[in-house]
Each structure stands twice: as C-alpha cells, then as structure tokens.
Amino acid sequence: MASPSRDAPSPGASAVNPYTEAGVDTAAGDLAVELMKSAVRKTHGPEVLGGVGGFAGLFDASALRAYAHPLLATSTDGVGTKVAIAQAIDKHDTIGLDLVGMVVDDIVVVGAKPLFMTDYIACGKVFPERIADIVAGIARGCAETGTALVGGETAEHPGLLGINDYDVAGAATGVVEGDRILGADRVREGDVVLALASSGLHSNGYSLVRHIVAGAGISYGDRAPDLGAHGTTWGEALLEPTRLYTAPLLRLITEIGDGVHALSHVTGGGIAANLARVLPQRTWVEVDRSTWSPSSVFRVLADLGGLELPATEGTWNLGIGFVAVVAAENADAAASALSNEGIATWQVGVVRAGARPDDAHGVFEQGAKGVDGGAVRLVGAFADAGAA
DSSP states (O other): OOOOOOOOOOTTOOSSOHHHHTTOOHHHHHHHHHHHHHHHHTTOOTTEESOSSOSSOEEOOGGGGGOSSEEEEEEEEEOTTHHHHHHHHTOOSSHHHHHHHHHHHHHGGGTOEEEEEEEEEEESSOOHHHHHHHHHHHHHHHHHHTOEEEEEEEEEOBTTBOTTOEEEEEEEEEEEEGGGOOSGGGOOTTOEEEEEEOSSSTTSOHHHHHHHHHHTTOOTTSBOGGGSSTTOBHHHHHTOOOOOOHHHHHHHHHHHGGGEEEEEEOOTTHHHHHHHTTSOTTEEEEEEGGGOOOOHHHHHHHHHTTOOGGGGTTTOOTTEEEEEEEOGGGHHHHHHHHHHTTOOEEEEEEOEESSOOOGGGOOOEEEETTEEEEEEEEESOOOOTTOO
C-alpha cells in the first residue's frame, strides 16, 4: 500500500510546518493511507505480517520449504503515459489494474506464482481520495492474481510535477520450482503457438494514441460510439483496463503440466518481438494475421492516424495480449481451458526449425530486448472486422 513520509514538527516547534509551506501535505498523505487500508488488507493472507504502515512489508516465506529448488522471480514496471488520460478525465480507479497487469503478468511468463507486490506513486499534490482510488485498483488486481500488496510509498513532488500530475510504478516477486521454469529451452519444432485475446490497448503505445487523438482534435470527454457502448467517451474507452492473465495461466500450467513450454507477455515491441524472446535460436514462427480481427479501438485509431494496421505492429498488441507455446498434442486442450476462463484463445502459428523462408512476405524479427532468440514475422492479411 502507498505509505507517505511522515515529517511532523518536533515538540515546541512552530505550529506552521515548513514542509507544508514548501508544498508537501503530510496530513493528506496520512488520510490517503486511512482510505486505502481496507482495500489493501483484502490482499493479505496469513503470510503477510505487520499490517499497514510499517517501514517494510513482511512476508512469511516458510512455504518455500515445500519447493525442492525455489527460484525467486521479480519484475518492475509502470503503466506509461496511459496515466495522462486518467488525469484528463479524472478517473483513477482502473490505472492500478493496469499496473498489476504490467508487473505481475511478467512473472507468470517463467511459470512463477506471484507472492507479493509493492507500489510507488509520485504526485504533484496528494489528493487522498485520488490516491486511494489508485491503490484500490492495485489491490483489486493483486486480489485477482493472488498477490499480496505488502507495502508502497506515496511521494509528493511539488514544483517537479504539476498539481494534478502523478505516475505509478510497482515491483513484484514470485516463486517457481527450479525444474519447472518455462522458456525457450523447452520449445520444440512443431509446438503450437496460441494467441490469448487482449482487452484492448492494455498499457502500451499510449504516446502514439495520445498523438493521434490530439492530431484529430478529439477531447477525451467526447463521445466515442465506435469504441464502446452508447455514451462511452474517448477517455473511458481508452482506459479499458489491462486483462490479467496470471491466475488462468497458472491453472493452465497445473492442468497441462509439461505441455506448456513457453509464455510471452505482449507488451512494448508488439507480437513479433515479444514472441521471438521466448523461442530458441534457429527456430522461427510465421504468425497468421488472418486468424483474428483487431478490435475497433485499433482500427479507429489507425484510421485517424492515417496508418495501416501492420505499421502499428511494433507499438500495439492488436488484440493479442499473451502468447502460449504448447506441445501440439496439448494445443486443443489448452485453448479450450483458456476459453473456458473467458479468454478467447486460438492458434496463430507453429514453431519451425532450420532454414527460414525468404523475405517476400516480410522480414523476420530476430530476438528482442537483448535476447538472441528465435525469429518471428506476421504474414497475411487481418480478418475483416467482426471475423474471428
């Protein structure tokens, strides 16, 4: 939970707190903590010790004794400039879900179960209800993914951030058995590549989104009938929360076992780059665009920006939020299990080895983010809007 610094006047000091005069309202920070306590506590199991407000969060790691070779997995991230849209329409109760998606869903990529998370909120001025809304969203995401929210910090930065500006970041830790790590070393030729549908833009590519919206002269308060139900505004549509995949994927790993070979979280860099990171060298995949139709948010934004959808593939997820590489004999069962969890899942390709096809249908993306992995390219044309 976010926990502000508490600088109070010493006994006998002037009633005027010079820190308050400098723009830091510690009383508002304390109120924010009070408002968020209930939401945070709902993420706590018996492993969390000490409750809310300590200098450090405590988590009982005794359960790790059940692991033969426990490996800790950790991830840290933020939600980028999506916060600017939340600020523009004064809606802050979903940005925390995005943070959990960006942080915790990276941990499950290696097959790890999340244990705990901390958050950090920097703002120009502490508005207690706003901070509580943000943290309540983080807490909801943590509860959905089975993650304890054990600590955090709210920092007030007057003069550095505008009065209504803020940014959020978080870090999480999980655990995986040493011989159960998912990744490129498990992937084999003939494995099936499954796409897991996204809920929309998730939390990547919002600098391009904001550039397009601004260039079109659109206000975030304007109605956006092409992006959602009647009455939905642009801001509300663009704040659609990131889908959380951790719990369904952990259940899939339990159900399918060794049939799950690798997972990839489609974030910055798009589908090809992120899939390439979890493939072994000298393997390649052609992702078939004709197997799905990007949803309206991608199509409308691309049209507004004068862009073809393939031009945005390195920026947006275009409807695929996660990728699972599974043994061919388990592909149908895996797709069915995930679909039963409410996540549309379908086959987009097959892992191949050896010589790659020529570049007549586009250049392969080889590895990414410093990982010299496999190669991926998207081929074909997207299905028409409304198609599978």
